[in-house]
Amino acid sequence: MEKKTLFDKIWDAHVVRSVPDGPDVFFIDKHFIHEVTSPVAFLNLEKRGIGVLYPERTIATPDHNVPTVDQEKTIKDKLSRMQVEKLRDNCKKYGIELHDLGSAHHGIVHVIGPELGVTQPGMTIVCGDSHTSTHGAFGAIAFGIGTSEVEMVLATQCIMQSKPKRMRITVDGELGKGVTSKDIILYIIAKISAAGATGYFVEYAGSAIRNLSMEARMTICNMSIEMGARGGVIAPDETTFNYLKGKQYAPKGEAWDKAVAYWKTLQTDEGAEFDKEYHFEGSDIEPMITYGTNPGMGIKVIDSIPTTEGMEGSNKASFMKSLDYMGFAPGEPIKGKKVDYVFVGSCTNGRIEDIRAVANFVKGKHKADNITAWIVPGSREVEKLAHEEGLVKILEEAGFELRQPGCSACLAMNDDKIPAGKYAVSTSNRNFEGRQGPGARTLLASPLTVAAVAVTGEITDPRDIF
Ligand SMILES: CC(C)[C@H](C(=O)O)[C@@H](O)C(=O)O
Numbered sequence: 001m002e003k004k005t006l007f008d009k010i011w012d013a014h015v016v017r018s019v020p021d022g023p024d025v026f027f028i029d030k031h032f033i034h035e036v037t038s039p040v041a042f043l044n045l046e047k048r049g050i051g052v053l054y055p056e057r058t059i060a061t062p063d064h065n066v067p068t069v070d071q072e073k074t075i076k077d078k079l080s081r082m083q084v085e086k087l088r089d090n091c092k093k094y095g096i097e098l099h100d101l102g103s104a105h106h107g108i109v110h111v112i113g114p115e116l117g118v119t120q121p122g123m124t125i126v127c128g129d130s131h132t133s134t135h136g137a138f139g140a141i142a143f144g145i146g147t148s149e150v151e152m153v154l155a156t157q158c159i160m161q162s163k164p165k166r167m168r169i170t171v172d173g174e175l176g177k178g179v180t181s182k183d184i185i186l187y188i189i190a191k192i193s194a195a196g197a198t199g200y201f202v203e204y205a206g207s208a209i210r211n212l213s214m215e216a217r218m219t220i221c222n223m224s225i226e227m228g229a230r231g232g233v234i235a236p237d238e239t240t241f242n243y244l245k246g247k248q249y250a251p252k253g254e255a256w257d258k259a260v261a262y263w264k265t266l267q268t269d270e271g272a273e274f275d276k277e278y279h280f281e282g283s284d285i286e287p288m289i290t291y292g293t294n295p296g297m298g299i300k301v302i303d304s305i306p307t308t309e310g311m312e313g314s315n316k317a318s319f320m321k322s323l324d325y326m327g328f329a330p331g332e333p334i335k336g337k338k339v340d341y342v343f344v345g346s347c348t349n350g351r352i353e354d355i356r357a358v359a360n361f362v363k364g365k366h367k368a369d370n371i372t373a374w375i376v377p378g379s380r381e382v383e384k385l386a387h388e389e390g391l392v393k394i395l396e397e398a399g400f401e402l403r404q405p406g407c408s409a410c411l412a413m414n415d416d417k418i419p420a421g422k423y424a425v426s427t428s429n430r431n432f433e434g435r436q437g438p439g440a441r442t443l444l445a446s447p448l449t450v451a452a453v454a455v456t457g458e459i460t461d462p463r464d465i466f
């Protein structure tokens, strides 16, 4: 029998039509939409007089443009208000489930999908958003699409896709103290570069991955896109089933047993071939941080920024441009650099385990005077749990400001911006120029490292202050 990868099994089960040498026509099980990339898609549908084929397969939430204070009031920013209102109108018109501001399951689209149990193994999931890759943590094929594809999915529940190449990244062994899944993915991207997986769909495997919680797995799949991959996937297992069991949209009763039996087949067959393989050792990974302006420019917190030795021409020029933007010099240690802001949030690390990790770390401590500390839950559900578990109290006593759910300072599309020239150590996934505000300087790290930075006011190895 043909040996298949997990990715191929799911892909092949969703091909509606194969065109020789052309893209496959591919069925989409679930479609998430938000206010940024859906309005034009709906507008075009309307112009063409086409409806939404399966409204029950689409789920909506406003997340990017929303303010994270006073969400119950009218949105002040006109463009943001219009976008959120458009989303509301479109959902109403086409009968699409909307998790609106203030409702029990409002939040970042990639946080609420798993939380509701909409995201399940074996599914194909798309959204007009690159970090749709997050959902791959459940053993689903999930990837970001453009606005014209959003339109296509709304109208036909299908898209046309060429099959990507297959890559497997195996991480084996134990992780050291203070090392989190964010460090694993920052380490991988630093090793293979921000373009290292371009054209591939990545499967993450190995004992270090298997041992991670669902939330930690989501952090890894979330950042697959930051190394150019189309998406990332992790085979479902007991951790996945336990997470999903009882969730609102998870199958129930007999349907659950049937689903689990199928989900258990979603493994890469022994001997199946990948186009490219990487192996890493968990024990080589240490707390990581980025120093430059793409997520591949990462080092261990204890390391120095690379020198330009061996770099030439445009590589050297872009490296220096990046360091100039960051206000850093080649070869200098990153530890001890002064920081102005910390941001805990986003679809990478805005879930309850992340907030727990930060709260446990800062309990009984206080943020440094030079730090503004924002903590933004990924969803209302996360916010609720953080209150119930007493985490909000701990964080507020430590000087953190709790804001309402949304993308917030992950990207400068709403009011939460880092001022020009200021340094922010952030649990999000992108450190591009201007990402957190014009001129803002972003360093990506794990929630634990961010907590340590909040307490000392400078780049710190979390292992130094456990
Ligand atoms: C606004 C949206 C289209 C964008 C994306 O596709 O990822 C955003 O979520 C991001 O993280 O940059």
Ligand code: SF4
Pocket: 063, 064, 108, 110, 129, 131, 346, 347, 348, 406, 407, 410, 411, 428, 429
């Ligand atoms: S939290 Fe950040 S990365 Fe995630 S969807 Fe929002 S803007 Fe994109």
